[in-house]
Amino acid sequence: MEKIKIGYFADGPWSHLAFEKLIKDDSIDIRFIVPRSDTTDQTLKNFSDEFGIDYLYPVKINTPEFIETAKSYDCDLFVSMSFNQIFRAAILSLPRLGVINCHAGNLPFYRGRNILNWALINDEKQFGITVHYVDEGIDTGDIIKQKSYPITDADDYNSLLEVAHTECASILYDAIKEIQSGKSARILQHTIHPVGFYCGRRGPGDELINWNQSSRRLFNFIRSINKPGPMATTYFSGSEVRINRAKLIEGAPEYIGTAGQLLAKTASGFLVKTTDSFIEISEIDSPVVLKVGDKLG
Template identity: 30%
Template sequence: MNIVFMGTPEFAVPSLKKLIEEFGITAVFTQPDRPKGRGKKIAMSPVKEEAIKHGIPVYQPLKIKNDIESIENLKKINPDFIIVVAFGQILPKEVLDIPKYGCINLHASLLPKYRGAAPINWAIINGETESGNTTMLMDVGLDTGDMLLKSKYEINENMTYGEFYDILKQDGAELLIQTIKKILKNEIIPEKQDHSKSTYAPMLNKEIAKINWALKNKEIKNLIRGLNPWPVAYTQYNGDIMKIYEAEAIDANINIKKIPGQILSVGKKGIEVATGEGILLIKKIQFPGGKPLSVEEYIRGNIIKDGVILT
């Protein structure tokens, strides 16, 4: 098999490993090295690191659609498949037309729902109880191509983005292998997406992470789950940023009228906060300069006062 792999983040690494093991990879395309972390040291993508371990040639076009040299290299390689997992660039039609069997993309949602950059996060933020992976034949649109195979998983009410990410990155690798084998045996009939049922999962930013206490307690809990471990939902306690990693929605009536965001009580179980509907019990937090701690651990050496309004 002559396969080119295109991917960038850690999510794509299990797929690359599995493809190397099953078929071998001729070349890898990934994003250019970029500054990373507080020191802003130039770092390779996780996919590049894995490719180098196996001695696979790596190409890093800034924008492949404008990179004549990269496109010519692809034509010379003449791959049977181009496999794309979170590459982070749109492929032009000229590239899509190169491989014999097409460009196959792994997308971490049940298409046509959650097209876009952050499907796992938004599925959890929106309180979905089920999501999964889809393989598809790529076209010039954003996650609009014909679907090939799907795998579904339940999302329980306490599952975080990080936990579901770890499940889907491993599952996706297996789904890609199944997809390739079935294509080679002519056992898949591509299925058109129903574009009228599509939803979009935009890229995350830190503004999304700021908690609006006027929302329902379950909506805030889902936001916290969907942003753990990054970028992490946050609020302000007396002017200090308080990141929130874990919380529980309590369906309790608040008899006395309280302002959304007001701290009702603080104890070993957590911090009870009034919301637009119900109470949110905050269980794990982090303040600037500190590490994430359970509320029980934090209040052993610090004070969080009742009545303060989180903003």
């Protein structure tokens, strides 16, 4: 099989396992690595030193200067993994086989940012990983490979991350090999759904709990941003209270009460009232002592 030359635009733990799979394949030649401009990831720099790969940092990928630099590497394919700059037309046209990206969402649904968090918030029963060609839209390019993975009530943000870090590396590698062999698929996203949808970036303030929601919605929200996320946050007596874990109570009856009020102490935390029933919260980080009867929020 003819060797394929790639430029690797990547950052963070998502990109590490993928790099390790690619570098072991003698038919794949990683010509350069471009990390995020605000990177704190030393691992990719260490890889570049270990394997003698050019590490281009910091760069703005759409400038004429970088385009000339990238052109000099004569890459067949550019690969994006957890990269945060948008590829414009000039750089998209450089590699003869195009630019591909690995996205932790079932495109054309879940385009955009913070997809694993949003999938849990939306009570999805599965999440997807998609490798797609990059075009001038946001996550709108033709799909090469896509795979779905189950979400159960035992899952949370951390468990989905563990699956995604491993599976993104595998599906990305498989997609590159299919492109290299000339047998890759191109599925137009509108053939799956004519519209799809986008998810916005989550930021400061989005971790605040609104207790005026059902048990199911609160359970999903808390687990969607548990560690290594920011953790769901509420307030009591002017102090910030962070909650890392929630549990649904099987058979909990529906009744009217004060949403956000601590109802009872449990072995690991508290029962807290929701709009319909109650849930258990645990792994609570609070600078003040909480007790039954306190109202959170």
